[in-house]
Amino acid sequence: MTDEAIPPSHPRYDSLRTRARIEAGVDAGITARGGLIAQGRGEAFDYLLGEQTLPTAATAARVAAAMLLEAEHPVISVNGNVAALVPDATVAVASATDAMLEVNLFHASEERRESIAAHLQEHGADEVGGFDRDAQIGGIDHARARVDTAGIGAADVVLIPLEDGDRAAALAAAGKREIVIDLNPLSRSMTAATVPIADNVTRAMPAIAAAAEDLRTEDSRSRTALIAGFDADAARAAAESAIRAGVLS
Numbered sequence: 001m002t003d004e005a006i007p008p009s010h011p012r013y014d015s016l017r018t019r020a021r022i023e024a025g026v027d028a029g030i031t032a033r034g035g036l037i038a039q040g041r042g043e044a045f046d047y048l049l050g051e052q053t054l055p056t057a058a059t060a061a062r063v064a065a066a067m068l069l070e071a072e073h074p075v076i077s078v079n080g081n082v083a084a085l086v087p088d089a090t091v092a093v094a095s096a097t098d099a100m101l102e103v104n105l106f107h108a109s110e111e112r113r114e115s116i117a118a119h120l121q122e123h124g125a126d127e128v129g130g131f132d133r134d135a136q137i138g139g140i141d142h143a144r145a146r147v148d149t150a151g152i153g154a155a156d157v158v159l160i161p162l163e164d165g166d167r168a169a170a171l172a173a174a175g176k177r178e179i180v181i182d183l184n185p186l187s188r189s190m191t192a193a194t195v196p197i198a199d200n201v202t203r204a205m206p207a208i209a210a211a212a213e214d215l216r217t218e219d220s221r222s223r224t225a226l227i228a229g230f231d232a233d234a235a236r237a238a239a240e241s242a243i244r245a246g247v248l249s
């Protein structure tokens, strides 16, 4: 079913629309086939969350915006699922926070990297990095260790929506502060995160963009206070307990 063919009255409208976008991403050569499976895993958690944003996730999205605005060199890592699902919001976060966009793929492919960069540019991105991959992050195998020298290689804060757990742990060990969006609060990526956002990327990315627009005119002291007041462990625990309790039960 295409995105347009799904009737808004369908009880699972958002979920079906998201699936259609991932399928279209695969057809367009943006999303890897493995991205379909990752989406399925995410959907299971979202189902248990009642497909709603928890208050702690809304707070985390605001803290993420503050952290990107306070960073010296913020970078947003984009993979095939993120590009297919939230290209506009991703570009909006980059432009509101002056963050660099870098394409990073678990299933590395030069062709797909270029398709994703072109897709982001169609959605308004100025520049997309990820092509000068001379920097290395330690602790993982060679191909996946490579990052853009001027991008994640030099970043102090990275937003890594839907990142592979290995890479997220390696980036944290390299001293990067990480903002992770992942519906699974128990994933290795979320455990490594400075700011874990347990929410669907389709809700979290627009929330970060809106918060960044709001916070960019605030002074640095109030943004710093917002970051300092955030409790990552409490946010992870709140998501885990919401999922275990199951709003459906």
Ligand code: ATP
Pocket (backbone or CB within 6 Å): 038, 039, 040, 041, 042, 043, 045, 085, 162, 163, 164, 165, 166, 181, 182, 183, 184, 186, 187, 188, 189, 190, 199, 200, 201, 202
């Ligand atoms: P771990 O971090 O535990 O090692 P993993 O790296 O093996 O996990 P993947 O199999 O790559 O994780 O799965 C992708 C992750 O992305 C899952 O944790 C899933 O919950 C999450 N995910 C998938 N789609 C979305 C989405 N639309 N929004 C938020 N999170 C999502």
